Amino acid sequence: MELLPFFEWAETSFLGYIGKTYGGVYATFGQSLHLMALAVLGGSVLVADLRLLNVIMRDVPSEIVAEQAHKWFKVALAVILSSGVFMAAAVAQRMYHNDFFWAKMSALFVGIAFVFVIKRPLLKGSHADIHPMVIKLVAIASILVWFSVAATGRWIGFSG
Amino acid sequence: MTLKKELSTKEKVAAVVAGTIILSAIFYWSFQFVGMLEFLEMAYG
Numbered sequence: 458m459e460l461l462p463f464f465e466w467a468e469t470s471f472l473g474y475i476g477k478t479y480g481g482v483y484a485t486f487g488q489s490l491h492l493m494a495l496a497v498l499g500g501s502v503l504v505a506d507l508r509l510l511n512v513i514m515r516d517v518p519s520e521i522v523a524e525q526a527h528k529w530f531k532v533a534l535a536v537i538l539s540s541g542v543f544m545a546a547a548v549a550q551r552m553y554h555n556d557f558f559w560a561k562m563s564a565l566f567v568g569i570a571f572v573f574v575i576k577r578p579l580l581k582g583s584h585a586d587i588h589p590m591v592i593k594l595v596a597i598a599s600i601l602v603w604f605s606v607a608a609t610g611r612w613i614g615f616s617g
Numbered sequence: 618m619t620l621k622k623e624l625s626t627k628e629k630v631a632a633v634v635a636g637t638i639i640l641s642a643i644f645y646w647s648f649q650f651v652g653m654l655e656f657l658e659m660a661y662g
Binding site for chain 1: 624627628630631632634635636638639642645646
């Protein structure tokens with residue numbers, strides 16, 4: 458399926474027009490919100506996964522930490538996706554030809570699928586019933602996949 | 618935590634997917650790092 462026409466349309470859409478024309482709106486509702494939400498998402502991932510690895514907050518049950526962190530993860534993800542669509546619309550054609558944009562989208566897709574299909578269903582309920590090695594593998598994979606999302610995302614800014 | 622001999626299906630799937638992600642990330646970032654080293658060598662010798 459050829460996606461270029463969609464990206465061309467996105468750049469001429471209302472969102473693309475606003476982002477392209479008004480730098481202030483792009484900087485505030487786009488980049489600032491996106492980066493702050495990325496910080497919240499990164500924080501929630503690190504808090505939950507470092508607790509699962511028994512590195513931090515050992516005096517709090519990992520079930521509670523994972524549950525609380527996941528609530529903020531969902532909020533941050535919603536903000537990241539909406540501000541990301543707005544930002545990408547303004548430079549859609551440039552994004553289409555940028556390898557790191559596609560690397561980020563792939564990592565983001567894997568990250569979201571991993572959280573909602575694998576990690577959350579596994580960690581619901583008592584963590585004492587799960588093999589410790591599996592918990593640690595899942596935590597390391599989670600940190601790596603979200604690190605990759607952040608790193609490839611920043612790389613977009615330094616390429617093309 | 619209790620150590621179990623048999624992993625449940627959910628645990629097995631999680632372990633395989635997590636392992637695949639870890640290996641893919643190591644491969645991808647190693648590839649990028651080697652690419653960067655080659656680029657630096659071309660640029661600065």
